[in-house]
Amino acid sequence: xxxxxxxxxxxxxxxxxxxxxxxxxxxxxxxxxxxxxxxxxxxxxxxxxxxxxxxxxxxxxxxxxxxxxxxxxxxxxxxxxxxxxxxxxxxxxxxxxxxxxxxxxxxxxxxxxxxxxxxxxxxxxxxxxxxxxxxxxxxxxxxxxxxxxxxxxxxxxxxxxxxxxxxxxxxxxxxxxxxxxxxxxxxxxxxxxxxxxxxxxxxxxxxxxxxxxxxxxxxxxxxxxxxxxxxxxxxxxxxxxxxxxxxxxxxxxxxxxxxxxxxxxxxxxxxxxxxxxxxxxxxxxxxxxxxxxxxxxxxxxxxxxxxxxxxxxxxxxxxxxxxxxxxxxxxxxxxxxxxxxxxxxxxxxxxxxxxx
Amino acid sequence: xxxxxxxxxxxxxxxxxxxxxxxxxxxxxxxxxxxxxxxxxxxxxxxxxxxxxxxxxxxxxxxxxxxxxxxxxxxxxxxxxxxxxxxxxxxxxxxxxxxxxxxxxxxxxxxxxxxxxxxxxxxxxxxxxxxxxxxxxxxxxxxxxxxxxxxxxxxxxxxxxxxxxxxxxxxxxxxxxxxxxxxxxxxxxxxxxxxxxxxxxxxxxxxxxxxxxxxxxxxxxxxxxxxxxxxxxxxxxxxxxxxxxxxxxxxxxxxxxxxxxxxxxxxxxxxxxxxxxxxxxxxxxxxxxxxxxxxxxxxxxx
Numbered sequence: 001x002x003x004x005x006x007x008x009x010x011x012x013x014x015x016x017x018x019x020x021x022x023x024x025x026x027x028x029x030x031x032x033x034x035x036x037x038x039x040x041x042x043x044x045x046x047x048x049x050x051x052x053x054x055x056x057x058x059x060x061x062x063x064x065x066x067x068x069x070x071x072x073x074x075x076x077x078x079x080x081x082x083x084x085x086x087x088x089x090x091x092x093x094x095x096x097x098x099x100x101x102x103x104x105x106x107x108x109x110x111x112x113x114x115x116x117x118x119x120x121x122x123x124x125x126x127x128x129x130x131x132x133x134x135x136x137x138x139x140x141x142x143x144x145x146x147x148x149x150x151x152x153x154x155x156x157x158x159x160x161x162x163x164x165x166x167x168x169x170x171x172x173x174x175x176x177x178x179x180x181x182x183x184x185x186x187x188x189x190x191x192x193x194x195x196x197x198x199x200x201x202x203x204x205x206x207x208x209x210x211x212x213x214x215x216x217x218x219x220x221x222x223x224x225x226x227x228x229x230x231x232x233x234x235x236x237x238x239x240x241x242x243x244x245x246x247x248x249x250x251x252x253x254x255x256x257x258x259x260x261x262x263x264x265x266x267x268x269x270x271x272x273x274x275x276x277x278x279x280x281x282x283x284x285x286x287x288x289x290x291x292x293x294x295x296x297x298x299x300x301x302x303x304x305x306x307x308x309x310x311x312x313x314x315x316x317x318x319x320x321x322x323x324x325x326x327x328x329x330x331x332x333x334x335x336x337x338x339x340x341x342x343x344x345x346x347x348x349x350x351x352x353x354x355x356x
Numbered sequence: 357x358x359x360x361x362x363x364x365x366x367x368x369x370x371x372x373x374x375x376x377x378x379x380x381x382x383x384x385x386x387x388x389x390x391x392x393x394x395x396x397x398x399x400x401x402x403x404x405x406x407x408x409x410x411x412x413x414x415x416x417x418x419x420x421x422x423x424x425x426x427x428x429x430x431x432x433x434x435x436x437x438x439x440x441x442x443x444x445x446x447x448x449x450x451x452x453x454x455x456x457x458x459x460x461x462x463x464x465x466x467x468x469x470x471x472x473x474x475x476x477x478x479x480x481x482x483x484x485x486x487x488x489x490x491x492x493x494x495x496x497x498x499x500x501x502x503x504x505x506x507x508x509x510x511x512x513x514x515x516x517x518x519x520x521x522x523x524x525x526x527x528x529x530x531x532x533x534x535x536x537x538x539x540x541x542x543x544x545x546x547x548x549x550x551x552x553x554x555x556x557x558x559x560x561x562x563x564x565x566x567x568x569x570x571x572x573x574x575x576x577x578x579x580x581x582x583x584x585x586x587x588x589x590x591x592x593x594x595x596x597x598x599x600x601x602x603x604x605x606x607x608x609x610x611x612x613x614x615x616x617x618x619x620x621x622x623x624x625x626x627x628x629x630x631x632x633x634x635x636x637x638x639x640x641x642x643x644x645x646x647x648x649x650x651x652x653x654x655x656x657x658x
Contacts, residue, residue, distance in 0.1 A: 047458065050462060051458075051462040052462075099440070099442050099443065101442075101446060151635060151638075151639055154639075155638070155639035155640075155641075155642045156642050157635070157638045157639055157642075160389065160442045161581075161584060161585060161588075161634075161638060162635070162638075164581050164584075165581060165582075165585065165631045165634055165635050166631075166635070168578050168581070168628070168631045169628050169631050169632065169635075172624045172625070172627050172628045172631075173624070173628070175624045176624035176625055179623075179624060290450075293446065293450050296443065296446065297450075300443070331466050333457070333458050333461035333462065333466065335454055335457035335458040335461060336454070336458050337454075338450060338453060338454030338457065338458070339451065339454035339455055339458055340454075341450060341454070342447055342448075342450040342451030342452075342453075342454050342455075343451065345443075345447040345450070345451075346429055346433050346444070346447055346448070346451065349433050349434075349437070349439035349440070349443060349444055349447065350432070350433045350436075350437040350439060351437075
C-alpha cells in the first residue's frame with residue numbers, strides 16, 4: 001500500500017495519520033463491497049430462519065414489494081432520495097477526513113425550514129414557491145452544520161461529538177416547533193398543517209415518485225464533477241489523505257472544513273425539504289428518524305464516490321420499500337432491514353478500509 | 357434536596373457504568389462510540405434473560421453477554437481489521453438497534469413482545485442506611501447502583517495500581533512500546549473493548565431491569581453519546597467521569613421535577629439540557645482535554 005505522502009519533501013508526523021477516513025482503492029474494491037452485501041444477506045437469511053419463516057419466500061416478497069409495480073418502484077425511489085442527497089454530502093466530508101455524523105439533525109431542521117417557508121410564503125407561483133421553500137430548508141441545514149463546524153473548529157471539540165450531540169438537539173427543536181408555532185392545532189400528534197398546494201413537488205405521472213429523485217441524481221453528478229474536476233475537490237482529496245500535505249500545498253484547512261460542512265449541511269437540509277414537500281406535504285415529528293446513519297451507510301457503501309452512491313442508495317431504498325411487504329406477506333419483522341444495513345456496513349468497514 | 361440527589365444518582369447509574377466501560381476502551385486506544393449499542397443490547401438481553409429464567413441475577417449476567425456481543429463486532433472490525441473507530445462504533449449502534457427491535461418482534465411472533473417485570477427494589481444497607489444525609493444518598497439505592505459505585509473504586513485501582521492496568525493505558529499511549537515490551541497490544545485492545553461491552557451492558561441492565569422493568573425499541577435514547585462526552589470531561593478518570601455522569605443525571609432529575617411542578621417551559625426545550633450541557637462543557641474545555649496519544653490509531657502488526 002503506497003502512502004501518498006511519502007514522496008513529499010516533508011516529514012509526516014504520526015499525528016497526521018490519526019485523522020481521516022481512508023478506503024482502499026483499486027479494482028478489487030467493488031468486489032469487496034459486493035461480497036460484503038452478499039455476506040450480510042446470508043446473515044439476514046439466517047435471522048429469517050430463526051424467526052421461523054422461509055428466507056427465500058421472504059426475499060421474494062421483499063423484491064416484489066420494491067420492484068413489483070411502477071407504483072412500488074416509485075415509492076422505493078422516494079425512499080432513496082434523501083439518502084442519496086445526504087449521503088453525497090457525507091461522502092464529501094469523509095473524503096476530506098471530516099467525519100460528519102450530523103446529517104440526521106441537518107435533515108430534520110432542513111425539513112423544518114422548508115415547512116416554515118412554505119407556510120409563510122404567499123406565492124401562488126408553484127415553481128417559485130417550491131424552489132424558495134427548498135432553498136430555505138437547505139439554508140437551515142447549512143446553518144445547523146455550521147453550528148457544529150464552529151464548535152469543532154473554534155473549540156476543538158471532535159466533529160463526531162459536535163455533530164452527534166447537535167442531532168439530538170435538532171430533533172427536540174423540531175418537536176418543540178411542532179408543539180408550538182408550526183404545529184397543527186388539535187391534530188393529536190406532532191405535525192404541521194398541510195402545506196400550500198403550490199409548494200408540493202410535482203409527481204412523475206403513472207409513477208408515485210416525485211421529482212426529488214431527479215434532483216438527487218443531478219446533485220450526485222455535480223458532486224462527482226466537483227470532487228474530480230475542480231480545485232476544491234482536489235483540495236478535499238489532498239486534505240483527506242494528509243493534512244500536512246494540504247497545508248504544504250497552500251490549502252486552508254479551516255476554510256475547507258467550513259465549505260465542505262456547509263455543503264453537506266445544505267444537501268441534508270435539501271433532502272429534508274424534499275421529503276417534506278414531496279412525500280408528507282407537511283412537517284411530521286420524527287420524519288427523518290435514522291436518515292443520518294443511512295446517509296453514512298450509503299456514502300461508505302458507495303466507496304465515497306458520488307456516482308457510486310446512486311446504486312448504494314438505491315440498494316438501501318429498495319430494501320426498505322420492500323421490507324414492509326415482506327412484513328405484511330410473510331410476517332418477517334421489517335426491522336430486519338436495519339440489521340442488514342448494520343451488517344453490510346460492518347463487512348464493508350472490515351473489508352475496504354485501507355491498511356495504514 | 358436529598359431526594360433530588362438520590363434520584364440524580366439513580367438516573368446517572370447507567371451512564372456511570374457505561375462510562376467505566378468506556379474508560380477501559382478509550383484508555384486502550386479505541387474510541388467508545390459503540391457504547392450506545394452495547395447498552396441497548398445489554399438492556400435487551402437483561403430483560404430477555406430475566407424473563408426466561410425468572411431470575412434477575414441471570415438477567416444481569418445476560419446483559420453483560422449482550423453488551424459483549426456488540427463489543428465483539430467492534431473489536432473485530434475496528435481493532436483486528438483496523439477500520440475507523442468512530443464509524444465502526446456508530447455502525448455497531450445501528451446493528452444493536454436493528455437486532456434488538458427484530459428479536460423483540462421475533463420473540464413476540466411478529467409484534468413486539470410485552471414483558472413487564474418488577475423493577476429492582478432498593479437494598480437498604482443495614483446500619484449505614486440510617487445515616488443522616490449519606491444514608492438515603494448512598495446506602496438506600498438499588499443493587500446495580502452499588503455495583504456502579506464499587507466499579508469506580510475497582511477501576512481506579514486497576515488502572516493505576518496493577519500491571520494489567522498500566523499495560524492497558526500504555527496501549528492507548530504507545531502501542532509500539534507495549535509490543536516491544538513483549539505484550540500484545542492487539543489482544544489488549546480486543547479484551548479492553550470486550551470488557552467495555554460487558555460493563556456497558558450492565559449499564560443497559562440498569563435502564564431495563566432496575567428502572568422500568570421492560571424493554572422498548574431504542575430505549576437508551578442517546579445516553580451512550582452523553583457518556584462519550586462525560587469521558588472527555590472526566591479526563592478518562594473513573595471519578596471524574598462519574599461526576600460528569602452525575603451532572604447529566606441531575607439535569608434529567610431536574611427536568612422530571614420541573615415537569616411534575618408544571619413549569620411552563622417547553623418540555624422539549626428542557627429535554628435538550630443534557631446535550632446542551634455536554635456541548636457547552638466540551639466547548640469550555642476546548643484544547644485542554646488531552647486524549648490518549650494513540651487513540652483511534654490502528655496498530656501496525658506487520
